[in-house]
Amino acid sequence: MDYKIRHIEKKVLSAAKAFKVLLVLGARQVGKSTLLRYLFPDTAMFVFDSILDPYKVRTDPDLFLDLHPSPLLLDEVQFAPALLSAIKRRVDLSSEKGCYFLTGSQNLNMLKTVAETMAGRVALIHMESMSLLERIGLGDQESWLSKYLSAPERFIKEATCILDNIPPLHEVLWRGSLPQAVILPRSEIPLFFNSYIQTYVERDLRLVEKIEDLDRFGAFIALLGALSGQEINYSQLGREINITAQTARRWLFALSASYQWRDILPLHRNTIKKITEKRKGVLTDSGIASYLLRIQSPEDLTVHPSLGAIFETWVINHIYQLFSSLTMVPAVYHFRTHAGAEIDLILEMNGIYFPIEIKCTRNLSSYDLRSFKAFREAYPKNKVAPGLIIHAGEENYLLDRETMALSWKAL
Numbered sequence: 001m002d003y004k005i006r007h008i009e010k011k012v013l014s015a016a017k018a019f020k021v022l023l024v025l026g027a028r029q030v031g032k033s034t035l036l037r038y039l040f041p042d043t044a045m046f047v048f049d050s051i052l053d054p055y056k057v058r059t060d061p062d063l064f065l066d067l068h069p070s071p072l073l074l075d076e077v078q079f080a081p082a083l084l085s086a087i088k089r090r091v092d093l094s095s096e097k098g099c100y101f102l103t104g105s106q107n108l109n110m111l112k113t114v115a116e117t118m119a120g121r122v123a124l125i126h127m128e129s130m131s132l133l134e135r136i137g138l139g140d141q142e143s144w145l146s147k148y149l150s151a152p153e154r155f156i157k158e159a160t161c162i163l164d165n166i167p168p169l170h171e172v173l174w175r176g177s178l179p180q181a182v183i184l185p186r187s188e189i190p191l192f193f194n195s196y197i198q199t200y201v202e203r204d205l206r207l208v209e210k211i212e213d214l215d216r217f218g219a220f221i222a223l224l225g226a227l228s229g230q231e232i233n234y235s236q237l238g239r240e241i242n243i244t245a246q247t248a249r250r251w252l253f254a255l256s257a258s259y260q261w262r263d264i265l266p267l268h269r270n271t272i273k274k275i276t277e278k279r280k281g282v283l284t285d286s287g288i289a290s291y292l293l294r295i296q297s298p299e300d301l302t303v304h305p306s307l308g309a310i311f312e313t314w315v316i317n318h319i320y321q322l323f324s325s326l327t328m329v330p331a332v333y334h335f336r337t338h339a340g341a342e343i344d345l346i347l348e349m350n351g352i353y354f355p356i357e358i359k360c361t362r363n364l365s366s367y368d369l370r371s372f373k374a375f376r377e378a379y380p381k382n383k384v385a386p387g388l389i390i391h392a393g394e395e396n397y398l399l400d401r402e403t404m405a406l407s408w409k410a411l
Contacts, residue, residue: 005139005140016039129176355388357390392408
């Protein structure tokens with residue numbers, strides 16, 4: 001198996017020594033079961049299904065655990081919720097750590113069940129798709145994000161490594177970050193994403209949200225390809241495919257609960273009413289966004305009007321991927337004024353705000369600093385770190401004393 005080191009490995013190994021049960025949550029195909037098989041190769045593994053129940057685990061979970069002593073790897077455990085109560089009874093009678101390793105791809109149902117049955121007994125770890133560092137075998141190295149959050153002033157002054165052994169930008173954006181899409185031949189990518197979306201709609205989402213009109217829901221998902229990276233207006237979103245705003249909100253929530261959509265809250269604390277209060281959203285994979293927009297190749301993406309939005313989608317997801325390497329995850333917001341000043345991401349950590357703007361261009365100028373100025377003026381009492389503009393060029397340089405232009409190749 002050509003395994004790639006993942007950022008999350010140290011966190012998983014540490015949790016296995018401190019908790020009796022470990023639950024790894026994340027979207028389908030991000031590598032949850034592959035990670036656990038690699039870290040715990042001698043542990044028996046069982047994969048559960050939404051329809052079939054070959055192990056009779058739904059009817060008699062205690063018998064299943066009697067027949068298969070711990071430690072166990074239990075994949076997609078949301079399809080066997082009765083197991084959680086049975087596992088709780090077992091671990092309550094033992095002081096042993098690292099007994100059960102679970103995976104799940106549905107946040108809403110899993111967290112509700114876990115909260116009711118195993119509070120205090122389970123470590124929850126969220127797994128993202130594959131970052132650039134992981135992709136080239138450097139998943140155990142400290143990321144640029146870690147350096148930026150720990151010492152932003154020093155970060156923008158020091159030279160940051162530019163990666164050379166990575167594919168061209170448009171290839172990276174078009175393929176996205178799901179491990180399978182990274183390695184497949186280019187000709188198979190459309191089929192992969194078509195199968196991914198169809199399987200996800202038909203199996204996983206029906207457990208989160210009762211959706212009867214799959215054709216209309218398919219149109220809803222396709223529409224999100226064009227909305228990734230934008231503020232969300234539920235009424236307008238519903239009108240596009242003739243559903244109510246409440247239905248649009250519910251469907252989008254279901255997508256978020258299954259790790260297919262990311263909500264980014266607006267930052268509008270204790271400030272003037274010139275700041276927008278709308279949420280922003282992105283699909284969790286730029287490859288899926290490209291597929292939904294029917295972009296056939298990386299070359300077609302280079303001239304597509306949604307190139308900037310797909311670049312922003314990829315960068316935002318990349319930053320979330322690097323959260324796996326951090327001890328504590330920062331709060332995430334976006335900032336936008338009604339006058340048009342916008343910062344795509346604001347990270348908050350230790351009372352400090354870290355502004356990050358994303359621009360799919362090779363040419364930046366002092367004009368691109370206006371949003372950082374507007375943000376500092378809106379929050380004059382807050383401590384704001386030096387800002388970053390992540391761009392599509394191949395060099396890192398200072399735009400002023402408080403802002404660094406960071407190449408996507410440095411990510």
